[in-house]
Amino acid sequence: MIVVRDTIRFWRNGQAVEVSGFHPRTMLLDYLRLQERRVGTKEGCAEGDCGACTVALGRVRGGRVRYEPVNACILLLGQVDGAELVTVEDLAASGELHPVQSALVAHHGSQCGFCTPGIVMSLFTLYHEGERPLSRESANDALAGNLCRCTGYRPIVDATLQACGGPADDSFAARSGPTAQGLASLADGRDVFVGDETRFFAAPASEASLAELYGRHPDATLVAGCTDVGLWITKAMMEIEKIIWLGRVAGLDLVEDSPEALGIGATVSHAAIHPALARIDPDLGEVMRRFGSAQVRASGTVGGSIANGSPIGDLAPVFIALGAALALRRGEATRTLALEDFFIAYRRQDRLPGEFVRRVSVPKLKADEAFRAYKISKRFDEDISSVLGAFKFTLDGRRIVAARIAFGGMAGTPKRAAETERALAGVSLDEPGSWGDAMAAIARDYQPLDDHRASSAYRATVARNLVFKALSETASGDTRATRIVGRREALQAAE
Structure with missing residues (x-):
């Protein structure tokens, strides 16, 4: 017999919190601001771009509590089941600021202050998980999801390098053992079902339960991370009445390598x-x-x-x-x-x-296969692709025997470039003059989309150029001269 729980349970400030009777579309941000009245977590974009709403979720992985940053504006309240929830109000201990907060103060990393709570929470997770010592590039990656409209990035990164370059030594690290025990006490293996047959938030604990529930409610919306469905709710205002969250289904989180x-x-x-x-x-x-x-x-x-x-x-x-x-x-x-x-x-x-x-x-790639992938977007970090091209070449020495090429952003679906693949069969990497037919064939494979991210003509030109780029890099075996990241690394090596 399947045992069902009609509440969600999460760890908060050293104790279990149980919530029932909530609307399935309730966002974590709304719960924090309207129910807990913890208003340090801000609403900015309401679509997971600005990072002002960042909070941390802690879960036991690899035998210890690990903290990850999430956007509370597009995370359903039900998705915190089984996790420790940490907000900016929780960081100071015994009247002392957290090390990341102190570093931001010392480096003048907060200006208007609206974005600061989200930045603090991103740095809190980096403080617990970052590499040691921390590089400026890694700091920038960690902060790519936090926008500061006052353009205070340099002092923010300086504060990051100061605070996050050593081992974690805060109240959360000190009580990691009791926290892990508390999280273990929440893992009861039961299905969660909050609501009734007409409107519910459900979180099955097994594949069998998921298959049975989804079979009874094929009109339900499946949610995994909610990074897309969250926008259906906050931006499209969709009236989703039945939500099945997959985050508790045992086995769906496994990787077989x-x-x-x-x-x-x-x-x-x-x-x-x-x-x-x-x-x-x-x-x-x-x-x-x-x-x-x-x-x-x-x-x-x-x-x-x-x-x-x-x-x-x-x-x-x-x-x-x-x-x-x-x-x-x-x-x-x-x-x-x-x-x-x-x-x-x-x-x-x-x-x-x-x-x-x-x-x-x-x-995985075989010894005779070469791979290239390119993401083209208006903004280098945290942006949706205008075009993404991926290329796999099977080689016989310096000759292409077969190719698999796929593009995203060029059509209504991710799609292979069949004409281009055929044109590449037999092409020599040592004869760039023979690449022209393949570069021209891309125009027969796609009639590119025309939208606010890129024009059809731009996408067509980029796709053609990426064919040449993939062939050139495969021929030379060197990407340093053709990549932004490669150039930066080459310059650093030269210094």
Whole structure:
């Protein structure tokens, strides 16, 4: 018999908090400001871009409590179940500011102050998780999801380097043992169902429970990280009445790492999978580093990025180029299909009512394969792609035997460039004059989108140029002259 709990439970200031009877669309930010009256957490953009609403969630991973930053404005209240919730009001202890707060004061890192609570919370998570010693580039990455309209970035980064360069030594580190025990006491393995059959927030604890519930309510909205669905609620004002959160489903958060492939569970976060993808190829690591912000990567999931079917999602094209496959489940039935066949039309996928994504299998590169991926966006950090191109070349010496090429942002779905792939078969990397047919073929593969992110003509030109860039870099084996990051590293090495 399945035991159901009609409340969510989370850890707060050293004790368990239980909440029931909330509306399924309640955002964590609204709970904090309207129920707890903890108004230090600010609402800025209400879409997960500015970072003013950043809070920290602590969960036991790898035997200890780990803190991650999340955007409270697009995180459902129900998603904090089983976690420790930390806000800016919780950091000072015994009348003393937290080390990251003291550093911001000392370096004049707060100006108008509206963004400061979110910056403090991002630095709090970096204080507990950052590399030692901390580099300026890593500090910038950690703060990419926090906008300061007073343009005080230099003193903020200086404060970051001072505060986050050593081991964590605060009240949270001191009581990490009792916190871990408290979090363990919340992990009861029960399904959560708050509401009734017409309106509910549910969090199944097993795949079987998820399949049964989704089968009964195929009109429910599945939520993993809520980085996209959150905007449906805060911006589109959608009246979503039934929400099923996947964050408690045992097994969907597992990664199987074999010599041939990565098997990635649907609820594995972008932050968690980043290191494994970077080991497949550095370009995959760079795409993931620029995937949203630290807050988005901590919440957003691999399965969510695939299942929402966005034509501008970054994971789908790189996974298609690598030859990834999806595993889906509906009731007791499971099936597998190539990822490229999952996308039918704009926001439409080959997914039956009540069917959900379980896993994605991503093949690793073989010795005779070369990979390149490029994210083109208006802003280098924390921006949605205008175009993302991914290329996998199978080589016989210096000749291309086969190619898999996929683009995002060029059509209503992530899509392979079949004409370009055919034109590359047999092309020599030592004969740039033979690349012209492939560069021209990209125009036959796509009639690019024309929207506020980029014009159709711009996208067409960029795609053609990326074909040349991928071939040039594969031919030379050197990316230092063609990459912004490579140039920066080369300059630093020269100094």
